[in-house]
Amino acid sequence: MxxxxxxxxxxxxxxxxxxxxxxxxxxxxxxxAQPEEIEAEDRPALEAPDAGRMDSKAKEPKMGASSGSATKEPLAKPLDNGETKNKKGRFSFLQKAKTLVFExxxxxxxxxxxxxxxxxxxxxxxxxxxxxxxxxxxxxxxxxxxxxxxxxxxxxxxxxxxxxxxxxxxxxxKNHLDFDEYIRAKDKPVKILFVGVNGTGKTTSIAKVAKYLMDQSYSVVLAAGDTFRAGAIEQLEVHGNNLGLKVVKHKTGGDPAAVIFDAIEYARAHNKDVVLADTAGRLHTNINLMDQMRKIVRVT
Missing domain, CATH: 1.20.120.140 (SRP54, nucleotide-binding domain)
Known part of the structure; x- marks a missing residue:
């Protein structure tokens, strides 16, 4: 689901x-998003080329082969302060423009x-x-x-x-239920019926709730009230065996109300605190299955 x-x-x-x-x-x-919102001082400034540097470079003598010494040039020319500032300004401008858009x-x-x-x-x-x-x-x-x-x-x-x-x-x-308080306050055994449409995880939820109650030091009995679905009883038995719990069951196709009634009687006889009852999946529009649910409520 x-x-x-x-x-x-x-x-x-x-x-x-x-x-x-x-x-x-x-x-x-x-x-x-208007780029004009960015302050002027944050925009990258274009700097004029250094004329003196260009002239001195032009006047440098070139080393010829006859001089007997090899010309050595640096592998990479480091950026001067002007170029670094220019790049930082450009980066700041782009970041602010991006922020203006996405914010x-x-x-x-x-x-x-x-x-x-x-x-x-x-x-x-x-x-x-x-x-x-x-x-x-x-x-x-x-x-x-x-x-x-x-x-x-x-x-x-x-x-x-x-x-x-x-x-x-x-x-x-809304209509909040304090589950722990409910279990503490109710007469024992507390009966909890799991209902819902097919495939919503009722049987697995029973095992999880059983483990939670056991961790709170409550004793639990499981009732295999889904007598319709193939493998439903066996599935609940696997959970019961894993948790070390008693599973009350009848044969497949039996009366679910009778199964749950027997589970409650077993819990009373053995001073168990909680009965968790499984049921077959059903829709509220199925009259026969809803009548079956009413019968379960009556006998419990």
Whole structure:
């Protein structure tokens, strides 16, 4: 899911980059970067040739072959102070001109974000993000970007990623749940059900949460409630064996509610703190699978 979303996110980045480039081009056509802004003393000065030096050079006698001594010339002529100063001045001029261009800023307006926001919303929905959540993320990103100043030389792709990251953090921070406090305060065993669409990493997440809880000195039981997907029970067993945890399971095709019920009973009988229950992937539009989920909640 996340790899697919990363691929689709490129459309949002490209759309935003195109709009930024359009604004930069429009700003440049108005002559925003003016070389005249550079102070006169920073410009390289052209120096007149040293006439005395030229005359003395012309009057130097040339050594002929009859003199019996070979002419020795230096391999490289060192720059005199005038030439060095000239080069430094030229370098300073170019650096200041470059800085004037790349340090300029553009301001993103709401109309600039119509296409990028559409691309972002499509990327979210095509990655199985629920419509209300996708709309909330788009609103947060738009709110973050509108009125934002962006330097011409900065990375537009990074700007897009930062805004999306901020939006996700804001969204996930709402209705904040202190997981550690929740586990401490609830009656034992605490039941945690992992749900979601196919391929989102539910089973792997169970192993990660189990390891986290074990590090906090909680005892854990795993329930193989995904009785539909081929290999799901075996996958959870591998994680359980690696962590040294009990895995309660039934045969493939069995009733997931019964599996999870048995896992809870086992946890009560053996004074375990937490039951982590796996489930088969499902969409909220599948009525039968959602009814199955309601049954699981009832028996637990």
């Amino acid at each position: 996340f790899n697919r979303f990363k691929e689709k996110l490129s459309g949002f980045k490209e759309a935003l980059s195109a709009k930024v480039a359009e604004k930069v081009s429009a700003k440049g056509s108005k002559g925003a 300029q800023e553009i301001i993103l307006e709401e109309k600039d974000l119509e296409e990028p926001m559409w691309a972002l919303e499509m990327a979210l929905m095509e990655s199985d993000v629920a419509l209300p959540v996708a709309e909330e993320i788009v609103r947060e990103v738009k709110s973050d970007l509108v009125g934002k100043k962006k330097k011409i030389g900065s990375d537009t792709g990074q700007l897009a990623e930062d805004s999306l990251r901020n939006a996700l953090i804001t969204l996930l921070s």
